[in-house]
Amino acid sequence: MKDHVYQHIELTGTSTTTIEDAVSRAIKRAHKTVKKLSWFQVLETRGHLDKGKVQHWQVTIKAGFTLED
Amino acid sequence: MKDHVYQHIELTGTSTTTIEDAVSRAIKRAHKTVKKLSWFQVLETRGHLDKGKVQHWQVTIKAGFTLED
Amino acid sequence: MKDHVYQHIELTGTSTTTIEDAVSRAIKRAHKTVKKLSWFQVLETRGHLDKGKVQHWQVTIKAGFTLED
Amino acid sequence: MKDHVYQHIELTGTSTTTIEDAVSRAIKRAHKTVKKLSWFQVLETRGHLDKGKVQHWQVTIKAGFTLED
Amino acid sequence: MKDHVYQHIELTGTSTTTIEDAVSRAIKRAHKTVKKLSWFQVLETRGHLDKGKVQHWQVTIKAGFTLED
Amino acid sequence: MKDHVYQHIELTGTSTTTIEDAVSRAIKRAHKTVKKLSWFQVLETRGHLDKGKVQHWQVTIKAGFTLED
Amino acid sequence: MKDHVYQHIELTGTSTTTIEDAVSRAIKRAHKTVKKLSWFQVLETRGHLDKGKVQHWQVTIKAGFTLED
Amino acid sequence: MKDHVYQHIELTGTSTTTIEDAVSRAIKRAHKTVKKLSWFQVLETRGHLDKGKVQHWQVTIKAGFTLED
Amino acid sequence: MKDHVYQHIELTGTSTTTIEDAVSRAIKRAHKTVKKLSWFQVLETRGHLDKGKVQHWQVTIKAGFTLED
Amino acid sequence: MKDHVYQHIELTGTSTTTIEDAVSRAIKRAHKTVKKLSWFQVLETRGHLDKGKVQHWQVTIKAGFTLED
Amino acid sequence: MKDHVYQHIELTGTSTTTIEDAVSRAIKRAHKTVKKLSWFQVLETRGHLDKGKVQHWQVTIKAGFTLED
Amino acid sequence: MKDHVYQHIELTGTSTTTIEDAVSRAIKRAHKTVKKLSWFQVLETRGHLDKGKVQHWQVTIKAGFTLED
Numbered sequence: 001m002k003d004h005v006y007q008h009i010e011l012t013g014t015s016t017t018t019i020e021d022a023v024s025r026a027i028k029r030a031h032k033t034v035k036k037l038s039w040f041q042v043l044e045t046r047g048h049l050d051k052g053k054v055q056h057w058q059v060t061i062k063a064g065f066t067l068e069d
Numbered sequence: 070m071k072d073h074v075y076q077h078i079e080l081t082g083t084s085t086t087t088i089e090d091a092v093s094r095a096i097k098r099a100h101k102t103v104k105k106l107s108w109f110q111v112l113e114t115r116g117h118l119d120k121g122k123v124q125h126w127q128v129t130i131k132a133g134f135t136l137e138d
Numbered sequence: 139m140k141d142h143v144y145q146h147i148e149l150t151g152t153s154t155t156t157i158e159d160a161v162s163r164a165i166k167r168a169h170k171t172v173k174k175l176s177w178f179q180v181l182e183t184r185g186h187l188d189k190g191k192v193q194h195w196q197v198t199i200k201a202g203f204t205l206e207d
Numbered sequence: 208m209k210d211h212v213y214q215h216i217e218l219t220g221t222s223t224t225t226i227e228d229a230v231s232r233a234i235k236r237a238h239k240t241v242k243k244l245s246w247f248q249v250l251e252t253r254g255h256l257d258k259g260k261v262q263h264w265q266v267t268i269k270a271g272f273t274l275e276d
Numbered sequence: 277m278k279d280h281v282y283q284h285i286e287l288t289g290t291s292t293t294t295i296e297d298a299v300s301r302a303i304k305r306a307h308k309t310v311k312k313l314s315w316f317q318v319l320e321t322r323g324h325l326d327k328g329k330v331q332h333w334q335v336t337i338k339a340g341f342t343l344e345d
Numbered sequence: 346m347k348d349h350v351y352q353h354i355e356l357t358g359t360s361t362t363t364i365e366d367a368v369s370r371a372i373k374r375a376h377k378t379v380k381k382l383s384w385f386q387v388l389e390t391r392g393h394l395d396k397g398k399v400q401h402w403q404v405t406i407k408a409g410f411t412l413e414d
Numbered sequence: 415m416k417d418h419v420y421q422h423i424e425l426t427g428t429s430t431t432t433i434e435d436a437v438s439r440a441i442k443r444a445h446k447t448v449k450k451l452s453w454f455q456v457l458e459t460r461g462h463l464d465k466g467k468v469q470h471w472q473v474t475i476k477a478g479f480t481l482e483d
Numbered sequence: 484m485k486d487h488v489y490q491h492i493e494l495t496g497t498s499t500t501t502i503e504d505a506v507s508r509a510i511k512r513a514h515k516t517v518k519k520l521s522w523f524q525v526l527e528t529r530g531h532l533d534k535g536k537v538q539h540w541q542v543t544i545k546a547g548f549t550l551e552d
Numbered sequence: 553m554k555d556h557v558y559q560h561i562e563l564t565g566t567s568t569t570t571i572e573d574a575v576s577r578a579i580k581r582a583h584k585t586v587k588k589l590s591w592f593q594v595l596e597t598r599g600h601l602d603k604g605k606v607q608h609w610q611v612t613i614k615a616g617f618t619l620e621d
Numbered sequence: 622m623k624d625h626v627y628q629h630i631e632l633t634g635t636s637t638t639t640i641e642d643a644v645s646r647a648i649k650r651a652h653k654t655v656k657k658l659s660w661f662q663v664l665e666t667r668g669h670l671d672k673g674k675v676q677h678w679q680v681t682i683k684a685g686f687t688l689e690d
Numbered sequence: 691m692k693d694h695v696y697q698h699i700e701l702t703g704t705s706t707t708t709i710e711d712a713v714s715r716a717i718k719r720a721h722k723t724v725k726k727l728s729w730f731q732v733l734e735t736r737g738h739l740d741k742g743k744v745q746h747w748q749v750t751i752k753a754g755f756t757l758e759d
Numbered sequence: 760m761k762d763h764v765y766q767h768i769e770l771t772g773t774s775t776t777t778i779e780d781a782v783s784r785a786i787k788r789a790h791k792t793v794k795k796l797s798w799f800q801v802l803e804t805r806g807h808l809d810k811g812k813v814q815h816w817q818v819t820i821k822a823g824f825t826l827e828d
Contacts, residue, residue, distance in 0.1 A: 005788040008769040008819075010629040012685065018089055020156055023185070024192055029626040029688055031190025040192075042183040045111040047092070049132065052100025054093055054109075060629075063187065064771065067788055074374040077355040077405075079215040081271065087158055098212040098274055114180040116161070118201065121169025123162055123178075129215070133357065136374055143443040146424040146474075148698040150754065167695040167757055198698070202426065205443055217353040219409065225296055227432055230461070231468055236350040236412055238466025247468075249459040252318040254299070256339065259307025261300055261316075267353075270463065281512040284493040284543075286560040288616065294434055305557040305619055321456040323437070325477065328445025330438055330454075336560075340495065343512055363641055365501055368530070369537055376535025385537075387528040390663040392644070394684065397652025399645055399661075408532065419719040422700040422750075478702065481719055488581040491562040491612075503639055506668070507675055514673025523675075525666040546670065547564065550581055570779055572708055575737070576744055583742025592744075594735040597801040599782070601822065604790025606783055606799075615739065631767040633823065650764040650826055681767075710777055713806070714813055721811025730813075732804040753808065 005067045009034070010043070012060045019045055022059040036066040074136045078103070079112070081129045088114055091128040105135040143205045147172065148181070150198045157183055160197040174204040212274045216241070217250070219267045226252055229266040243273040281343045285310070286319070288336045295321055298335040312342040350412045354379070355388070357405045364390055367404040381411040419481045423448070424457070426474045433459055436473040450480040488550045492517065493526070495543045502528055505542040519549040557619045561586065562595070564612045571597055574611040588618040626688045630655065631664070633681045640666055643680040657687040695757045699724065700733070702750045709735055712749040726756040764826045768793065769802070771819045778804055781818040795825040 013026025023040065031037060040063040048056040082095025092109065100106060109132040117125040151164025161178065169175060178201040186194040220233025230247065238244060247270040255263040289302025299316065307313060316339040324332040358371025368385065376382060385408040393401040427440025437454065445451060454477040462470040496509025506523065514520060523546040531539040565578025575592065583589060592615040600608040634647025644661065652658060661684040669677040703716025713730065721727060730753040738746040772785025782799065790796060799822040807815040 003773050003775070003784065003815075005773070005785050006771040007789075008771070010683075011688075012627040012629070014624050014626070016624070018087075018156075020192070020195070025624065026626050027187060027192060028190050029690075030628075037187045037190065039187055040185050047109050049096060049106045049108055052097050052106065054089070054096060056624075057089070062769075067770075069788075072359050072361070072370065072401075074359070074371050075357040076375075077357070079269075080274075081213040081215070083210050083212070085210070087156075094210065095212050098276075099214075116178050118165060118175045118177055121166050121175065123158070123165060125210075126158070131355075136356075138374075141428050141430070141439065141470075143428070143440050144426040145444075146426070148752075149757075150696040150698070152693050152695070154693070163693065164695050167759075168697075194693075200424075205425075207443075217407075218412075219351040219353070221348050221350070223348070225294075225432075227468070227471070232348065233350050234463060234468060235466050236414075237352075244463045244466065246463055247461050254316050256303060256313045256315055259304050259313065261296070261303060263348075264296070279497050279499070279508065279539075281497070281509050282495040283513075284495070286614075287619075288558040288560070290555050290557070292555070294432075301555065302557050305621075306559075323454050325441060325451045325453055328442050328451065330434070330441060332555075333434070338493075343494075345512075363501075363639075365537070365540070372532060372537060373535050382532045382535065384532055385530050392661050394648060394658045394660055397649050397658065399641070399648060402641070417704050417706070417715065417746075419704070419716050420702040421720075422702070476700075481701075483719075486566050486568070486577065486608075488566070488578050489564040490582075491564070501639075503675070503678070510670060510675060511673050520670045520673065522670055523668050545562075550563075552581075570708075570777075572744070572747070579739060579744060580742050589739045589742065591739055592737050599799050601786060601796045601798055604787050604796065606779070606786060609779070631821075632826075633765040633767070635762050635764070637762070646762065647764050650828075651766075677762075708777075710813070710816070717808060717813060718811050727808045727811065729808055730806050 006038075006064045007067050008062050008064045010060065010062050012058055014056045014058050016056060019057055019059050022057045023061055026059070026061055027063065030063060034065050037063050038066065039064050075107075075133045076136050077131050077133045079129065079131050081127055083125045083127050085125060088126055088128050091126045092130055095128070095130055096132065099132060103134050106132050107135065108133050144176075144202045145205050146200050146202045148198065148200050150196055152194045152196050154194060157195055157197055160195045161199055164197070164199055165201065168201060172203050175201050176204065177202050213245075213271045214274050215269050215271045217267065217269050219265055221263045221265050223263060226264055226266050229264045230268055233266070233268055234270065237270060241272050244270050245273065246271050282314075282340045283343050284338050284340045286336065286338050288334055290332045290334050292332060295333055295335050298333045299337055302335070302337055303339065306339060310341050313339050314342065315340050351383075351409045352412050353407050353409045355405065355407050357403055359401045359403050361401060364402055364404050367402045368406055371404070371406055372408065375408060379410050382408050383411065384409050420452075420478045421481050422476050422478045424474065424476050426472055428470045428472050430470060433471055433473050436471045437475055440473070440475055441477065444477060448479050451477050452480065453478050489521075489547045490550050491545050491547045493543065493545050495541055497539045497541050499539060502540055502542050505540045506544055509542070509544055510546065513546060517548050520546050521549065522547050558590075558616045559619050560614050560616045562612065562614050564610055566608045566610050568608060571609055571611050574609045575613055578611070578613055579615065582615060586617050589615050590618065591616050627659075627685045628688050629683050629685045631681065631683050633679055635677045635679050637677060640678055640680050643678045644682055647680070647682055648684065651684060655686050658684050659687065660685050696728075696754045697757050698752050698754045700750065700752050702748055704746045704748050706746060709747055709749050712747045713751055716749070716751055717753065720753060724755050727753050728756065729754050765797075765823045766826050767821050767823045769819065769821050771817055773815045773817050775815060778816055778818050781816045782820055785818070785820055786822065789822060793824050796822050797825065798823050
């Protein structure tokens with residue numbers, strides 16, 4: 001918890017199975033280009049329906065990462 | 070994404086196991102009378118407790134369906 | 139649903155696995171000192187990240203219990 | 208608190224006397240067509256004014272009822 | 277409902293008895309200087325306590341009135 | 346402004362041209378089955394994009410109508 | 415208004431009659447263990463329904479009291 | 484952007500045609516008595532309905548103006 | 553805390569130094585025309601930037617004053 | 622609606638004419654550097670005033686685009 | 691960041707000088723009875739006015755502490 | 760206030776001394792890579808505590824900058 005500055009990005013992950021999986025997929029993808037992700041917050045949980053079933057969970061998160069000096 | 074009009078309904082599903090299961094049960098029940106449900110959004114997650122354990126997950130959602138012309 | 143008075147407490151539970159597990163751990167711990175917990179509401183879902191993975195789910199809840207007369 | 212599914216409806220009741228009366232009138236009217244109403248939440252309290260007096264209290268509520276299986 | 281323009285003012289009324297009385301007192305006082313008040317909305321209900329009793333109900337409202345052309 | 350009870354429904358109208366047109370289409374469609382619609386409130390304005398252009402405006406409204414006694 | 419520090423607690427009072435009575439009951443109960451309660455704010459007004467009538471008003475408040483030095 | 488102090492007023496403009504027209508009418512009216520209006524923010528968009536058509540757009544804005552020293 | 557009625561006004565104060573100074577300037581200016589200001593609440597803290605530095609803190613407050621009977 | 626991950630950006634478009642034009646200009650500009658924009662949501666509608674007229678509509682949106690795998 | 695459970699308390703600190711001082715006084719007082727306070731969040735900044743000056747800054751915070759197993 | 764398009768970024772600045780310093784550090788860091796920052800808004804003020812004292816102020820802001828044509 002040094003005198004760092006953090007930037008936040010907003011992402012939506014999707015999953016056919018669970019809310020947790022949708023979050024993990026968004027984080028995994030973001031990690032490819034942003035290395036120092038340290039926390040996230042769930043902003044919204046939505047989903048796509050077809051024939052009375054949830055086809056995709058769509059979870060929107062805000063994730064924070066450290067900006068290098 | 071034609072020039073459709075959609076209506077939304079608000080539902081609470083309950084489950085003894087998971088948040089996802091509570092949502093799926095609400096959608097499954099609504100599908101009996103409303104056929105063209107296409108999306109949902111979680112509005113609130115609550116639960117009933119007894120003896121220090123979650124007895125029921127109660128998840129309130131808003132779901133949208135296409136109105137026939 | 140007698141003419142009871144209820145008090146609410148706010149807690150954050152943590153889990154390496156799921157949102158449901160984080161809630162259950164918070165309730166279980168609170169139950170050690172507060173016996174008549176009867177409901178909860180999820181206020182916020184956050185998490186700690188490291189190396190592109192969720193290390194901890196941190197779920198903040200508000201839980202209500204009956205005050206003895 | 209079985210594994211029920213609940214639906215919510217939004218209503219505005221009006222009264223010349225009190226907030227409680229406006230809520231009761233909305234519930235009484237809804238009960239004519241929806242039998243299993245079990246809870247409500249006040250969403251908004253407004254009113255109509257004339258000559259410096261409240262003419263009508265207008266209270267908007269969300270009410271929940273059990274969906275039959 | 278002509279092509280009028282309305283202005284809103286925010287007021288807090290106080291009462292030792294009820295929420296409705298606190299609102300009515302705020303409206304009555306505002307009516308002394310603003311004649312065309314036509315609606316209000318409750319924004320907040322607070323109160324002052326002493327010795328375990330409510331001494332004053334403090335209800336904050338937003339009220340709208342017609343601006344003369 | 347008699348002692349009526351009003352019910353609210355939530356709708357999303359879509360339009361390729363304007364926000365006002367999307368609202369009007371939602372109201373027009375709802376009017377086919379609900380006759381006494383008397384007011385609406387815009388809840389959300391979203392849209393669908395393709396090739397850097399807005400393809401559809403999607404405006405979600407809450408509309409109120411009088412319940413017959 | 416000295417350099418005091420205040421703590422807040424959240425309570426739900428219930429009543430079969432009015433919103434004001436539900437608040438007063440919550441305050442009266444809290445006063446048994448917390449002596450210096452000085453203000454409250456209404457957070458939520460809900461209720462329990464049966465047979466088309468309000469059985470209980472459930473009013474959630476936040477109340478503040480002075481912490482002794 | 485000197486060390487000015489600004490005051491805000493809340494207005495509702497109405498129009499039979501568009502949201503933009505309703506805002507412009509509110510601003511035009513306010514300008515008769517308040518000269519240094521410099522910005523506004525839309526707070527709410529509502530409307531009056533009759534026979535399945537929007538009769539009036541009612542747009543509530545908050546507008547800011549410079550207070551003379 | 554008599555049976556007074558209070559009115560609220562919304563102001564934005566600006567300062568090149570601190571948030572507290574911006575609030576104090578708004579209050580000082582309002583006090584020229586409104587004598588019985590008794591409380592305020594911060595609604596929003598914004599600022600103007602130039603060359604990577606804060607040029608002005610812009611703090612919006614709501615302030616309440618007693619209306620004479 | 623594959624298992625994609627989406628990122629969101631927040632933009633403010635300005636226009637001298639309409640809200641829709643302000644949104645379209647923001648999207649058009651963003652499309653120069655971000656190709657797969659698929660939706661937007663209006664977050665805030667503000668404007669700049671001079672001489673009692675709206676000089677610029679300033680509409681803030683959140684827009685989502687697909688992240689390539 | 692072990693599998694801890696945290697509890698939150700809400701406090702209001704007051705100060706005649708700054709927002710930071712009001713927060714610090716609330717934390718200092720709470721620390722007398724709650725040892726493992728680890729974070730806080732500002733919920734509201736208000737103040738008491740007299741003669742056109744801020745007499746007290748009143749800052750409400752939510753603070754979290756670790757619950758012992 | 761030309762027909763510009765602005766983009767917003769969300770940042771958290773940290774400081775051991777004041778809220779203003781935390782904001783300034785976030786802006787200063789962002790200015791290294793984004794030149795045309797013109798305004799900011801405070802979204803959240805939090806902090807890290809140890810031994811009953813604020814160790815770091817963590818202030819989250821949204822900052823806007825002009826997009827080149």
